[in-house]
Amino acid sequence: MHDRRSKLRPKRAWKRYALWVAAGFVAICIVGNIAMWLAYRGKVLPNVSLGAASVGSMSYKDLDQKVDMSKLLPSQVVLTKDAQTHTLSPQQAGITVNWQHAKERLERQRSWLPLINLFTSRTVPVELTIDDQQFATAQSGVAAIFVKAAQPERIVFSGQNFEIATSQPGYTLDETVFKQNLLAAVEAGQTTLAVPTQVAEPPASQANLAAELQALRKKVTVQITFTLNGQTIQPSAADIGGWFVASGQTMVFSADKAKAYITGINAAIFNKGNAASAASYAFDKLVATNVVLSTTQAPAKYTYCAATKGVDQANLPGFIAKTAAVLGDPRGWNAGGKVAFERVESDCDFSLWLSAPSQMTSFGGVCDNYYSCRSGRNVVINFDRWQGATDPWNASGGNLEDYRVMVTNHEVGHWLGFGHSNCPGAGQPAPVMQQQSINLQGCKFNPWPTTTELSNLKQTKGIAGLQVREEYIAAGGSSCCCAHCAG
Secondary structure, eight states, X not given: OHHHHHHHHHHHXXXXXXXXXXXHHHHHHHHHHHHHHHHTTTBOOTTEXXXXXXXXXXXXXXHHHHSOGGGSSOSOEEEEETTEEEEEOTTTTTEEEOXXXXXXHHHHTOOSOGGGGGTOOEEEOOOEEEOHHHHHHHHHHHHHHSOBOOBOSEEEEOSSSEEEEOOBOEEEEOHHHHHHHHHHHHXXXXXXXXXXXXXXXXXXXXXXXXXXXXXXXXHTTSOEEEEETTXXXXXXXXXXXXXXXXXXXXXXXXXXXXXXXXXXXXXTBSOHHHHHHHHHHHHHHTOOEEEXXXXXXXXXXXXXXXXXXXXXXXXXXXXXXXXXXXXXXXXXXXXXXXXXXXXXXSSOSEEEEEEOGGGGGGGOTTOOSSSOEEETTEEEEEHHHHHHOOHHHHHTTOOHHHXXXXXXXXXXXXXXXXXXXXXXXXXXXXXXXXXXXXXXXXXXXXXXXXXXXXXXXXXXXXXXXXXXXXXXXXXXXXXXXXXXXXX
16 A cells, blocks of 8 residues: 555656646746737737738837838739739739728737747738729739630641540639639738639530541642752641641631741742642642742742632632642743742732623723733633633643633733744644634643743843833733734
8 A cells, every 4th residue: 555655646746747837837928928018018019010011019100100001012913823924013903002991900900919929920911992993904904814715626736637636624714703812812912823713614516527637637648849949848747737727626728827837948938928829729629739939039020919800709719829829830930930920919010810701891902701811911810711611622621720720821921921822733732822712723732831932931131021021011912912812
């Protein structure tokens, strides 16, 4: 029994010791807090910030003089969403400090345990005033930045080929939550804020993309060849895919993208627009196309406008693409790059027209309502002939695409100063300046200038036809040297 009591005494002694220590600690806390209350009567407790400004140990009556109002709010808040960032200042959002209310809040939130302020810091939010109109303007700007369009199922270019990408949700700014969070962040002096957003569900697919995908995949296999100063450049499938841009759920050819590629070949290319249009024709018809590129140093550079008269404007893009392919083809009048043609919107050397038959005679000269013609600075293609060629041409087995090549080269040849030619011998290719629309005269139909015609275009002092053409036009010559223009 004696032994048992001796074992309990140390435990009781330890408990009494712990109680004395606890009582002492409480006493110290009470005394310390009382001392802090007395020492900081009329003063802000230490380690306290009002918004973004440190005001610890300042006298309340001195706050007006000592607090830098510009430092109460963060100079800017960095808004973030994924990898996107944007900085916004409180001033831009119409947020300012209500100083009187801010001071009152600081006094109301004085801690009941001031001793804690010696070991921790505390931020008292400021009171804010908001200009609603200015805030709405700022919020609209933020909404325009932090937005991601929902994507339906669509065709994209992966770098090597076209693929179907699955639908993806997007997001928009959650404006109600954003306002609450931004004000809370500014009140507390925070300098960063994660932007709250709402999910935008992708729209339902409106098309079966399988057929469109196959059509696009055929286009990147089309062989496009650019020839510059005798050298050939063949864009790869990856290059060609880069010429297409998103349009709805599919992708479409962009002339601007193609022109950017051509500029990369040589910044001094003169006929990049025509080359891009020729590529457009190649993709539309899925035919290999070779385009001669000419620099601004080419001896002869001609610009032309393209328009319709009495014909639906919907026919103009195809007309432009086809004629661009003809004028850029190395078999044509470009003389291997010495003659360059580029389409422009205005102030052109000549105008290329697709005209309704009823409007043909309005161009004057010997133009009639059946054939195509050249009158003055107008190269006019009859729409009916463009759509169906002529009976003699069709009877000879010529196809419509070749007819369009021939009539373009024929009428542009007149503008270059050439008159009509005759068949040089049975079985030979007809000169492009022969009236093949009427009669082949024993020759074989031929849509391109012959070697003889191209040699006549060249002279020792540059390009033939320059002086002849200028004199011819100045004299008011038409495209024909006979009673009827049959181009």
